[in-house]
Amino acid sequence: MERGKVKKKEKEKETQKEKIREKGREEKVKGKEVEQKIKQKEKQEQQERRKGKEEKEEKRTKQGKETNKEKEQFKGQEEKGENKDSTLTRTPLEPLEKNKQILVLGLDGAGKTSVLHSLASNRVQHSVAPTQGFHAVCINTEDSQMEFLEIGGSKPFRSYWETYLSKGLLLIFVVDSADHSRLP
Ligand SMILES: Nc1nc2c(ncn2[C@@H]2O[C@H](COP(=O)(O)OP(=O)(O)OP(=O)(O)O)[C@@H](O)[C@H]2O)c(=O)[nH]1
Ligand SMILES: [Mg+2]
Structure with a gap:
């Protein structure tokens, strides 16, 4: 058991x-x-x-x-x-001093390149080719240095305007006052 x-x-x-x-x-x-x-x-x-x-x-x-x-x-x-004379061409992405860059904008054919050319060389240049992209002009005076940056006014380059607007110290907007068809 x-x-x-x-x-x-x-x-x-x-x-x-x-x-x-x-x-x-x-x-x-x-x-x-x-x-x-x-x-x-x-x-x-x-x-x-x-x-x-x-x-x-x-x-x-x-x-x-x-x-x-x-x-x-x-x-x-x-x-x-191109862009010679008394001017200096450099890539627009490396401005001399970011806040000293003067932006030059305006519609294609307004006269931006012509204005910059006459500023730099004191001469008038005829039949200027349209700017394909950027055109930088550096003007040296005794006590200062200014860099003008033109962005082409043709449609494909206008999208860059906004990007560069915040980078410049000043904006010069060139208008062809004789071009009535494009004036507002
Ligand atoms: N009659 C006359 N023609 C001008 C004057 N300024 C510029 N032009 C002419 O207009 C044309 C266009 O001038 P540009 O300086 O190339 O114009 P832009 O604004 O740089 O044009 P994009 O580079 O295409 O944006 C050129 O053939 C110039 O010779 C002006 O004051 N009077
Ligand atoms: Mg131009």
């Missing part, structure tokens, strides 16, 4: 142990699932971060391209020997 009881007790103990082991296994599985979920979330976050970085990079390269385009345009003008 005693032996039977002992055996029964042992059996009960064994089933309890089995139950505990089973619970342990279940918890392990649950733990793995949670681990997987955490990993998935981390992966997702990484992907989002990478996407954000790529978008930023794309934006930067776009801006860079625009800047290079401007620089090339300007370089082209320098190589052609």
